[in-house]
Amino acid sequence: MSDSAIAYFTEDDSVAAVTGRVGSDTDPRLAKVMNALVSHLHAFIKDVELTQAEWAQAIAFLTKTGQMCDGNRQEFILLSDVLGVSMLVDAINNRRPDGATENTVLGPFHVDGVPEMQMGTNISKDGVGESCLFEGRVTDLHGAPLAGARIDVWSDNAEGFYDVQQPDVQPQPNNRGIFVTGEDGRYWFAGIKPVSYPIPDDGPVGQMLGHLGRHPYRPAHMHFIVSAPGHETVIAHTFVKGDDYLRSDAVFGVKKTLIADYEATPDAATAWRSTFDFKMVPEAAT
Incomplete structure (x- = not known):
């Protein structure tokens, strides 16, 4: 993909900037799932206008969730x-x-x-x-x-x-x-x-x-x-x-x-x- 085909990241065009980087030879199902994920995730962040403090708290929450997982417990499934x-x-x-x-x-x-x-x-x-x-x-x-x-x-x-x-x-x-x-x-x-x-x-x-x-x-x-x-x-x-x-x-x-x-x-x-x-x-x- 040429540089001209890659959108620069802006708040309005955030989804296009990210999904535009997906290669043309990517598995079609993976591309569909990831493009939808990015689209819905960005829409959620824009809808609630997520603060940087809330973003950091979300990262900490996911980190702790992973740290709770072992052979007997799967906190992500929970x-x-x-x-x-x-x-x-x-x-x-x-x-x-x-x-x-x-x-x-x-x-x-x-x-x-x-x-x-x-x-x-x-x-x-x-x-x-x-x-x-x-x-x-x-x-x-x-x-x-x-x-x-x-x-x-x-x-x-x-x-x-x-x-x-x-x-x-x-x-x-x-x-x-x-x-x-x-x-x-x-x-x-x-x-x-x-x-x-x-x-x-x-x-x-x-x-x-x-x-x-x-x-x-x-x-x-x-x-x-x-x-x-x-x-x-x-x-x-x-x-x-x-x-x-x-x-x-x-x-x-x-x-x-x-x-x-x-x-x-x-x-x-x-x-x-x-x-x-x-x-x-x-x-x-x-």
Whole structure:
């Protein structure tokens, strides 16, 4: 690109000055994303007339956010979550027809390598909490059962912590399991009724929530990843109906269709029962 083709930077022409430097051989998708990013970012700065002190504070905030990240914690994902960005990206990439089970965010505490268990197994290894039977069916959109569906589940403990947050306190893996459906598409397993809990709020993201007058809590939920041959994988939570934080989830993960009934039972072995069916979309339909 010749010097004459490069715009000099001015307040009015700031976007053109920056996007004009993008080379002609740049990957088209990268060029589209970066040009849009620059355009929206510059428009935001002009709209609020960002001060130099505020700019410096933003740089410090992002620096601290990066410094909080390690192998067990991703503060940038947390930032994305509380700004609704994670859920928006998920919604755009998981559009499904009416009647299909909706997606929500994966969350930071999924663990690979959990062994497959016999249907009906109790995933609570410490036995602490209100026992609960989780059951339902995995079907296609027409209600036909799906055999061989893999159900990966996990939840917090009775104190609101996942096992990876307390490796020296909870048995590993605790409140996690993998089950595979039979010909009837049914699943059932025992665990505990999940409880609401705060996201990690001891870092810059938590401080930001405090300044905005927002709480850090997530409503109680059981995590599911449901996959079946020939069908789109579903990543979902089943939220406890009546939870205080359903309408103010810190990461905006609640969808009405994912709110599940948790019914008290007379069974001493499982004090609660939650039934939820998963309706899967064929891969070719998305």
